[in-house]
Amino acid sequence: MLGWQYQQSTPTVQCIVEEALTRITKLERKDLLLVGAGRTDAGVHAWGQVAHFITPFNYDNLKGVHKALNGLLPSDIRVREISSTVPEFHARFSVKSKIYHYKIYNDTIMDPFHRNYAYHSIYKLNVATMRDAARHFVGKHDFSAFANTSRNDRVPNPVKNIFHFNVNEMGPLVQLEVEGSGFLYRQVRNMVALLLQVGREAVPPDIVPRILGSRDRKELAKYSLSVPPHGLCLLVVKYNEEHLGLPPGGPETSFGRNHSISKCKLPSF
Template structure:
């Protein structure tokens, strides 16, 4: 699993290797920055994403996942407290795979973006379809309702400990460093235990 972050600095770095080592020297051993690159001014780690991939592992098989694929208004699957913070509840789900792995079922969903707790709420409904024998057609019905209360009638949010953000994808063009930027740093083998960065 990897994450992408961005920040703005007023300093011009001609070499990113020492900066890269300095950052890793400040982090605990189990957290590493694997790559540092300059980015174009328009790049934003969250809003520039092309798609995101989530995994969720459950112990019940559900076959209603395909009803989520496509462009839908997912208001029914957003946490009610956070509905007012959402710019648009319309999201595109490109795939929702159900894979059997020994004693568990792994769900992998990829989409252009997700509302607060949307993945956990979708999983919760699929668990109920598998466990309680609800008809798969209940999924498009709840989507069409655009009302979180409709989902609450049959399912609560799935617990967070089964959810993992596996990857975040971007268009190649948005990741190209600006002309004249220093080379991309992929890190060094040694670590710096203490350092002082220019922006401190």
């Protein structure tokens, strides 16, 4: 799958979800106006992706739509929850923050059960120095040095607010968790790549503020390359609470056959 964003020539998550929705609703793609919370790259996972679409009619019950939708989707794409929403809600513009995880399997031999979800680093990482370096990312900064050139014409604001950046060690698994107001193209993977170099003790933790201050992507390239996408997962999208209410008289939210899935916590992601 080549990421979320719609492309005419290749299958993406948005393309496949839209195809299923057009069959269920009998509406055209231009009428559905499906919008995702963010554009995940090819190979990046998304446990917490959120999207909205529009219909000119209301549903009395969403369970049937939910069942039909998952029945049409391939086995590697699933809708965990479907709900009606107030007009003010927008999957992208109502976002307050996003949480990403990047997993690194730090051992000589790669665990085959993690091969699709974690980057394999055979070098023993100094997790304590990685934590020291990650703290420099917290706060409001210009992240121009950590952004690749975007493939669209939009010029995003390079100033982002990072609320926390944790580095957790769970046996051979090192899990990096970052929450921010938003992220530039490839920003998370570029931050992780530099932290890997810190963990390998190739560069000191205070390299982070120096590269941030340069606001130059070429400066980062002197010290690290990007890491592969399969270790990255969009875990949670947080929204403006005022936009999360259910419309009066609307149908109940559908959580699929197993209601408890909405409360499921997966610390390994």
